Amino acid sequence: MKNYMPKGRLTAEEYINGILEGDRVLLSRAITIIESNLESDKLLAKEIIQSILPNTGNSIRIGITGVPGVGKSTFIEAFGKHLISKGKKVAILSIDPTSQRSKGSILGDKTRMEELANLEDAYIRPSASGDTLGGVANKTGETVLLCEAAGYDVILIETVGVGQSETAVHGMTDFFLLLMLSGAGDELQGIKKGIMEMADMVVINKADGDNIRKSELAKRQYQNALHIFPPSESGWSPVVSTASAIENIGIETVWDEILKFKKLVTENGYFHKNRNHQQIKWMYNNINEALKNLFYGSKSIASQLKVLENEVVEAKISPVKAAQQIVDAFKKSF
Numbered sequence: 001m002k003n004y005m006p007k008g009r010l011t012a013e014e015y016i017n018g019i020l021e022g023d024r025v026l027l028s029r030a031i032t033i034i035e036s037n038l039e040s041d042k043l044l045a046k047e048i049i050q051s052i053l054p055n056t057g058n059s060i061r062i063g064i065t066g067v068p069g070v071g072k073s074t075f076i077e078a079f080g081k082h083l084i085s086k087g088k089k090v091a092i093l094s095i096d097p098t099s100q101r102s103k104g105s106i107l108g109d110k111t112r113m114e115e116l117a118n119l120e121d122a123y124i125r126p127s128a129s130g131d132t133l134g135g136v137a138n139k140t141g142e143t144v145l146l147c148e149a150a151g152y153d154v155i156l157i158e159t160v161g162v163g164q165s166e167t168a169v170h171g172m173t174d175f176f177l178l179l180m181l182s183g184a185g186d187e188l189q190g191i192k193k194g195i196m197e198m199a200d201m202v203v204i205n206k207a208d209g210d211n212i213r214k215s216e217l218a219k220r221q222y223q224n225a226l227h228i229f230p231p232s233e234s235g236w237s238p239v240v241s242t243a244s245a246i247e248n249i250g251i252e253t254v255w256d257e258i259l260k261f262k263k264l265v266t267e268n269g270y271f272h273k274n275r276n277h278q279q280i281k282w283m284y285n286n287i288n289e290a291l292k293n294l295f296y297g298s299k300s301i302a303s304q305l306k307v308l309e310n311e312v313v314e315a316k317i318s319p320v321k322a323a324q325q326i327v328d329a330f331k332k333s334f
């Protein structure tokens with residue numbers, strides 16, 4: 001198996017040059033290498049990432065979440081087109097842990113953003129499928145870097161607002177946007193308080209037709225709700241607005257607010273502080289994951305754990321002592 005190189009792979013340099021020239025085909029092929037679990041691809045991926053690092057970071061990274069049906073794809077299509085009209089190059093990525101099970105990614109179906117997908121300055125990449133959320137987050141994080149090196153200056157990362165993936169997306173973005181609907185309680189929308197707390201902006205979508213009045217009401221309710229949260233370290237107070245993605249109303253406001261946010265956090269230093277913090281956290285997440293795999297992947301540890309489990313159940317040893325004992329045994333094995 002060693003160093004088996006799949007057919008059609010190019011040299012690292014060819015991918016790197018292609019990405020830096022903004023070649024979308026080579027960008028896509030490089031992302032495929034990032035997503036691959038083959039050992040030879042992992043080596044290639046490391047080399048590509050390492051070389052493009054100096055060309056990364058020059059974008060605003062925006063997380064977008066909301067329950068299925070809230071209008072994320074429709075919103076991203078309208079928002080993406082608006083950004084492109086402003087001269088931006090937009091990359092759209094997603095984290096979708098459910099795709100592991102259903103095999104259907106939220107962005108897999110490109111027809112949902114057909115117009116946007118056809119624009120030269122938009123790059124849409126379906127969610128990486130994966131083993132663990134940590135693994136998927138790694139792949140998405142590295143894909144962000146490749147897109148930045150390819151010249152995309154707005155990166156949108158979409159996620160379904162129901163679980164842990166929001167924390168992962170929040171951990172790799174500068175601005176977190178939550179899409180909501182009027183007339184449905186938070187519980188109904190499956191949005192956890194923690195997700196509300198992460199939001200830099202809440203947009204009440206589908207504010208059109210009979211829904212306009214209800215949306216205005218919801219806007220005030222969310223404004224009140226957000227006031228209860230402690231002020232964010234960024235110095236930014238979350239804003240609430242209404243929009244109709246389908247009628248292209250309120251889209252500009254979202255971008256204007258993001259620009260205001262960017263100005264504030266650049267001036268007060270939070271933008272870079274937060275990015276640095278995210279990089280360090282990313283490293284530690286990987287260390288933690290690697291250590292866990294090392295420990296639980298050891299055959300000797302696995303067999304000792306079985307014995308200890310029984311002893312703990314039979315009250316022969318306390319759980320605390322058992323944990324200490326096995327970690328000590330692990331330390332000695334080096």
Ligand code: GDP
Pocket residue numbers: 066067068069070071072073074075112205206207208243244245246247
């Ligand atoms: P997602 O699952 O969050 O990506 O939601 P979609 O973008 O697929 O939208 C779900 C449904 O809501 C579709 O039928 C859309 O046409 C509709 N929709 C999206 N945005 C709006 C909007 O602003 N107003 C109205 N009335 N319908 C919308």
